[in-house]
Amino acid sequence: MAVLKENNLLNSLSQMGVGLGAKNQAFELLKGMEFPTRKTEDWRYTSVKKILKKKYVQFNEAEQVDLSNEIAPPLDAYNIVLVNGVYSKELSDINFPDEIVVDTFPNALEEHVSLIHSTFNVIAKNNEEIFTALNTSYFNEGIFIHIPKKVKLNKSIHVIHVNTKSNVVSNVRLLVVADSFSEVSVIQSFASKNAVECLTNSVTEVFVKENAKVVLDKVQSEESNNNLICTVQVNQKANSTFKINTATVSGDFVRNGVNIDVDGENCISEMNGLYMQKGVQHVDNHTKVSHLKPNCTSFELYKGVLRDKSTGVFNGKVIVEVDAQKIEAYQQNRNIILSREATMNAKPELEIFADDVKCSHGTTTGQFDEEAIFYLQTRGIGKESAQALLVEAFADEVLDKVDSEELRIWIKEKLG
């Protein structure tokens, strides 16, 4: 309790009732929890001290904002806009195909109470992750997306999070339920406009039912001085496919957690990440894929370029449970460091309890391939252009995993 009282972050928050008992449970849970320190294994290289010390303002009504292409990628998608953490009806699309549900929890609860109660907060790890418990306690209205059986949405759903005032704290919550044989692509973009010192704490829960396919693209282009914590919790059932792409373009403090429970046979899980940092930016990617059932494949590719005094963390955990035979799990983390003062901490972790598996992991952190630079120079490509060409080629391998061409182009332009 002592920790909570001294904490400006918590003092800035107030609870919204949205008719979900889980919020109160999480609030009670929160009272007994402590924020991580550098001694907490999962936060060894990422300090939250500065984030907790700041004073924040919580908004409960949506502001008007002009969403230029600069802020969020202009995609041919259904847009859902949250301004300072609050759903904006004016800026969001409201005409969705009849069969799907895209709405705030208070609205969605009227018709879909049993579905929400059987899914919401079921896979979120409130008792393990304090920022998840914090989110559950304090999120505003949240967004619920339901894609019923066999529905294949040909247009993406783009959830845009934008902060427009300085010192805003927003807890944003998304729940995606993709029923069997359905397909959906969701994009979450995080940005700010003329706002500094904000904290966005996002939790996304995704259910990928039997034979369903869900793609989640996360695009993080916060202005400097903003802080972002994104936790994605996924549950996959048999024969399903889930792919998540995380592109971190900017932001001084970014922590991404991706946890996938592969709870069915013949699943494909894919996690890709790209981070390009400069200045004093800090990006931490923690991923965990738990193979609970046999005959599944997971792929992971995270790549980063670190300049100036930036710091990066990659921690990728692959767990193969004892009954999960015939698993193939591939993990790669590659980093290029372009400055003596930049630091990368990379840690792959494999915990394999089954005996018939094929797992590989590799992590490299280094400078440019000098041979390649010299080769390009001898062809008349100056050193800087040669480096730019190699950075682009390095990043393209991850960007190619993003299905939408317009999104790929937007990210590329943002990366410069």
Place this chain on the structure above:
Amino acid sequence: MLKVKNLHASVGDKEILKGLDLEVKAGEIHAIMGPNGSGKSTLSAVLAGRDEYEVTAGEVDYLGKELLELNPEERSWEGIFLAFQYPVEIPGVSNVNFLKTAINERRKYFEQDPIAAKDFLKMVKEKSALVELNDKLKNRSVNVGFSGGEKKRNEVFQMAMLEPKLSILDETDSGLDIDALRIVAHGVNTLKSKDNAAIVITHYQRLLDYIIPDFVHVLYEGRIIKTGGKELALELEEKGYDWLTKAEA
């Protein structure tokens, strides 16, 4: 075109070139032969501007410029081309995109506008035909997944695209079968003119059946110990290097 005088170069503490002299005029082809470790590859690396090699003495005049003062890209813009013994693989950078960047950087250096897409494509088509490089390879990542022969053909394709004044072919024949050798040599011979020159560094006489040199130099322990006409290569093929190196010792 190129005047190398008393060139000394080292890697770390080890001196490899120990007073090398060489003069190459426009329109000439010079072959440099010599046993392993004599400094052949060091010479090509120094001329191309690799910075692991430290030039400790001597000078290199290239078209009136002090070559050693230029960085590798400036040398390229000024017309020097090095065909690598081991062409470097560059994943993710397409062959064509890379050449377009190279050509445009040079055009920028000479204050010219970027090459028009149409002209560039026409040039690619024409020059790749010269070394029988197919479309698939042109669009793939630079040298990635290329066979040994394809890599060398790609080197000559790049040479054709960049139209150098002085080409240095560093053991271009190594790892080539006879057909690839013929294609590579055909490319080099076609590009030859009275205005450009080539230095062909090779271990074996074989390449010189196809690319006929005006001069053959024997490099040994960092210096040129013998210079002759094309018949010297044949003599070396027959007698080896011993008769020369022993005389030297």
